[in-house]
Amino acid sequence: MSAATTVTVRVRAFARMRELLGEGEFEIVVPAGATLVDCWEALRARNRAIDALAPATRIARNGRVVARLEERVADGDEIALLPPVGGG
Amino acid sequence: MPLFAIVRDPIDPRTLEAAVWSEACGGIAIFLGVVREHAGDGRPVSGLTYEAHEAMALAEFAAIAREVSEQHAGVRLGIVHRIGDLRIGEIAVAVCAAAPHRAQAFDACRYAIDELKARASIWKKEHYSDGSGDWVSN
Numbered sequence: 330m331s332a333a334t335t336v337t338v339r340v341r342a343f344a345r346m347r348e349l350l351g352e353g354e355f356e357i358v359v360p361a362g363a364t365l366v367d368c369w370e371a372l373r374a375r376n377r378a379i380d381a382l383a384p385a386t387r388i389a390r391n392g393r394v395v396a397r398l399e400e401r402v403a404d405g406d407e408i409a410l411l412p413p414v415g416g417g
Numbered sequence: 418m419p420l421f422a423i424v425r426d427p428i429d430p431r432t433l434e435a436a437v438w439s440e441a442c443g444g445i446a447i448f449l450g451v452v453r454e455h456a457g458d459g460r461p462v463s464g465l466t467y468e469a470h471e472a473m474a475l476a477e478f479a480a481i482a483r484e485v486s487e488q489h490a491g492v493r494l495g496i497v498h499r500i501g502d503l504r505i506g507e508i509a510v511a512v513c514a515a516a517p518h519r520a521q522a523f524d525a526c527r528y529a530i531d532e533l534k535a536r537a538s539i540w541k542k543e544h545y546s547d548g549s550g551d552w553v554s555n
Binding site (some may be wrong): 332341343344345347353390392395409412413415416417 | 450456467468469471473474476498507509510530534535536537538539540541542552553554555
């Protein structure tokens with residue numbers, strides 16, 4: 330049995346980030362061993378305008394905000410793109 | 418109703434009040450965030466749209482409630498936030514804090530709404546009367 334060569338990650342995007350990416354929930358396929366940086370590159374391919382939001386956007390992996398984008402993603406992970414919040 | 422909720426239908430604060438009430442409490446502080454007719458910069462607003470990462474927002478509500486419990490023993494907190502399209506005057510968020518004494522109830526309620534606005538995974542788009550709109554952060 331050979332190791333999988335790709336992983337599928339579920340992306341959730343909100344607010345302006347959702348508008349720029351065209352939908353709020355979708356999947357991307359990245360190479361096995363990919364990090365969150367690689368995921369971001371895959372998202373940029375949809376719309377490079379997300380670059381402008383990058384400095385203010387937090388990324389959560391499976392519900393927890395990550396400190397380092399060098400974290401690797403695993404098959405089935407949920408990656409959430411969280412712009413500055415505006416509740417209340 | 419549950420103490421923490423994200424809902425799509427109008428919020429009835431009395432239901433949340435009933436959920437936090439207990440025989441040990443002597444006061445209930447209620448904060449209601451309602452949709453205002455103008456933006457922070459004065460532009461006329463016709464309505465708001467909210468969206469949320471529901472699981473993360475609910476986890477944050479529960480974390481805020483735990484912090485409140487550490488600050489004030491015996492306080493019961495309830496938080497409900499609405500998402501979707503809201504009109505002027507509608508309730509976007511209700512925070513209820515029930516406590517043995519009023520000072521704790523006021524403190525807990527204030528703390529909870531301030532922290533919710535800073536931390537919860539909820540977003541708000543203002544719709545202006547000229548047809549444009551902007552996502553606004555706190």
